[in-house]
Amino acid sequence: MGYKEESNLVLEELNEALHTIREEEVEQLVDMICSARKVFVVGVGRVLLMLQAFTKRLNHLGIEANYVGAIDEPAITDQDLLIVGSGSGSSIVPLEIMKIAKKYNAKIAHIGSNVKSPMSEYEDLFLRIPCKTKLDLQDEIDSKQVMSSLFEQSLLLLADSVALMIVEKKQIKDIHALWEKHANLE
């Protein structure tokens, strides 16, 4: 198959995944982000990269956000939000960090695929992207893509949709003015 077929496959799977996400869960996430003093994100591998892209955008929108492990990572408090990305809900490092965040009474939003996972008892919000994980659950999109690509792509597009919702909620009129908060050295 050539590029046209492959990119169509990707777009169709994304179309299905994004349409299955429940609107009210996304709205809750937007509310949690906008009422947090600081936002932290944690994940592993490509999921972390997508969350870092989200973090970068949140800073442009005037929301203080960072990833766990960043050079200038501050302490988390009960005023803050931790967003955890984990399809299976069983990645060990994010799970451990979730537990620590819980001890500090931070709010926790988990974006994943498995409705029931070891993360369930620690999360204040579960936002479901229904992609198939290694755990082979029912009721999921069975992607033809490599590994968890569909989850990672959905996460990025969800995050960028959330960014647009925040622009509206915070009534940011001039999107172009955002460049003033953008890094300017590279």
Next chain:
Amino acid sequence: MGYKEESNLVLEELNEALHTIREEEVEQLVDMICSARKVFVVGVGRVLLMLQAFTKRLNHLGIEANYVGAIDEPAITDQDLLIVGSGSGSSIVPLEIMKIAKKYNAKIAHIGSNVKSPMSEYEDLFLRIPCKTKLDLQDEIDSKQVMSSLFEQSLLLLADSVALMIVEKKQIKDIHALWEKHANLE
């Protein structure tokens, strides 16, 4: 606008952007990647994050790939490929690194939006994603999203389509076996 409208907007823009990419340019990129001894990527900000996600996947597919600045970055040689991501084609750091790679006679593929840019004279392949950049050129998709989100999203989906093409080209039969090359510590 709520999540449904925003995610539809994102998907429609992506649909347009991905369909405008020229098939032969993608095939050239696939060839360059598969014939390189090592692949390096360079970019700035969210573009770099998307290229790092690509890099991660290439390693899973058995292709040695890394980003410029990585802890274990080796020396580039004339057997290697540098993939540069820059919409405007004028980001200073990637441009300087492109020039150095050229001195070592590495092959250079540039993924960007502006057909004519300071990068043009150094690139062996220009793969165009026709998103509007800050430079306000004609003949581009005028995205309603925040900043360069459409370019970054397109880059990720293009890269994941390329990954699928490589799976086919290299006749990797068992996608699930790829997990064996996947990091297993987190």
Next chain:
Amino acid sequence: MGYKEESNLVLEELNEALHTIREEEVEQLVDMICSARKVFVVGVGRVLLMLQAFTKRLNHLGIEANYVGAIDEPAITDQDLLIVGSGSGSSIVPLEIMKIAKKYNAKIAHIGSNVKSPMSEYEDLFLRIPCKTKLDLQDEIDSKQVMSSLFEQSLLLLADSVALMIVEKKQIKDIHALWEKHANLE
């Protein structure tokens, strides 16, 4: 106090810390590194930065090394070595990663201060840098520096001493030739 006094303080503390490290533990570490197929490092914050500097040098010396979480991180196997840096021996994320590495039967070397810690049962080698940790144990150097600076500095100098021992062990004659394995794009 001015620069002279402060830098003297730093050097004196380092002198004490480095002299208390036991020679046979360092030799064991050198042996473990040289007989491993791949070396992984894990730590948190500034400790991780020091281990990443070590990782970079090991690659220059022809030893495949990477940090846990790197973009091109491969799977760990029973042929590999995990080096954990943790003064207290109780950092949760490194501890969890240690447990996973143990399941894959990788060798584990722990560089820390506390002789007895949750990490003790998983480590094949404990290399002690006797700096005071937050846990207030006896028999340690009570540094006047900020936080765990002395541990981090000692770790870097220990690692660079180990690099020199590896140069000798592997009979690398021409140190200047090492630049050929060095990144050349920035």
Next chain:
Amino acid sequence: MGYKEESNLVLEELNEALHTIREEEVEQLVDMICSARKVFVVGVGRVLLMLQAFTKRLNHLGIEANYVGAIDEPAITDQDLLIVGSGSGSSIVPLEIMKIAKKYNAKIAHIGSNVKSPMSEYEDLFLRIPCKTKLDLQDEIDSKQVMSSLFEQSLLLLADSVALMIVEKKQIKDIHALWEKHANLE
């Protein structure tokens, strides 16, 4: 040679390097850091890692600091300081970033070895660590260590001495209270 000899070699070279640094240059650096609104650092390879360790500590001391390329990197302004680490003073990427910072009228401090370099015309302060670089200048310490290790080690110890000077200058009484600004999730 065993560990004792190698670590003594390292300590002796560091002793010489740190004692040759001029006190007034360090004091100027401390002043520049304490009067900046934000501090940015840039460098390549192990030098960058040492500067990132410095950045981490500055944040603990209540000084907003980040490295160029960080996920949450803000825009630089004329109220800010850029610290460049480059022994030779000719690393291309840091040099280009220096030029951009200069356009925004940021203050620039360069820590390096070569008194006269392409960076000279852009720097407001040159702080010299007199280690031999690849350029083979006179009047420098000819280290027996691997590559530029001595420069990198000196940079870390200089930075940690500067941290102690800032503690005194800002009259931070309770060093232990600094842990409150420290990341707490890993």
